[in-house]
Amino acid sequence: MQSKATTPEQYINELPDDRKEVIQKLRQTILENLPKGFTEQMSYGMLGYVVPHNLYPSGYHCNPELPLPFINVASQKNFVALYHSGIYASEPLYDWFVTEYPKYVKTKLDMGKSCIRFKNMDTIPYGLIGELCSKMSVEDWISLYEKNTKKSKP
Template sequence: MQSKATTPTEYIHELPDDRKEVITKLRDTILSNLPEGFEETMNYGMLGYVVPHSKYPDGYHCDPKLPLPFINIASQKNHIGFYHMGIYSDPNLLEWFTTEYPKYVSGKLDMGKSCIRFKNMKKIPFELLGELASKMTAEQWIERYESVVKK
């Protein structure tokens, strides 16, 4: 479900009321914890947190016109999606997250390579996601991206 919204505010405005509250809280959590150097934007029809071209002119290797993606959040049809490229590329960060997750949420972690899916909006571990957002600086993400993802 890609949105045609051009700003984060517009994206949130078009969501159903129950989703507005959750996405707004996720957005606030990310913005409160994300290290300097990242920028909020619309990316792939979702809220995106990226390394802007002003900091990383090469952009994303799949489409260099796009800034380097780091985190995206989206209201999908059957879940809230939290996409974190650092987890995808850093086994230590992934291990930390999967170890911490059961301390915050009962039930099985529903996760793909970089997507964490929350089907129950009452079981989103905002504090844990905030800590996850804080664990990698833009400089560390660029270094990781260039050494692992961009080949």
Template structure:
């Protein structure tokens, strides 16, 4: 689902009541965990965390006018999604996440290339998402993307 939001707060305010607390908590955990340098913004209609042009002037290789994307959270029709480009680009990070997930959850991991999906709003491993958010610094992400 796409929301016409100009800020993360505006996005959250447009959500159905059962999603507001979930997205707010994910946002809080991510903001507390992300290494210095990433910037919170709205991108692709989602709350996103990017490397700003001030740190990486080249921007996103698909569209240099956009900042380098790293992570997003979104309320979709039937689920909440976390998009983490690091698990797509870094096999070691993906392996770590896949191994850690069962330590935090009893349900099967529902994941695409960079999308981690949660259909049950009462079963989101916030601590694990916080740990995942810490794993890559801005400098490491820029280096990974430049390769």
């Protein structure tokens, strides 16, 4: 579900109370742990954490007018989603997260390529999410992004 909100605050204020609290806590966790250089904005109708054009002028290869995306958070119909591009692009980071997750949550990890789905709002591992956010700097993300996008070009 994409929001038409233009600011993170507006996005959060539009949520039902039970989701508002969870998204606010995820937002706080990300902002407290994300390395310097990433910027918060609305992105794809969700909360977005991106590499701004002043640090990466090329922008996102799919649409260079957009900054390079890194993390998104969204309240979906049946779950809260955290989209982390670094997990998708880095096998060691993915493996670390999958190994650590059961140490924080007893239920099975519900995850796609870059999407971590939280259906039970009471078991979101904020500490683990904070640690995940801290593991990749802007420079690391740009380097990994370029490596992965350039190898797919002929």
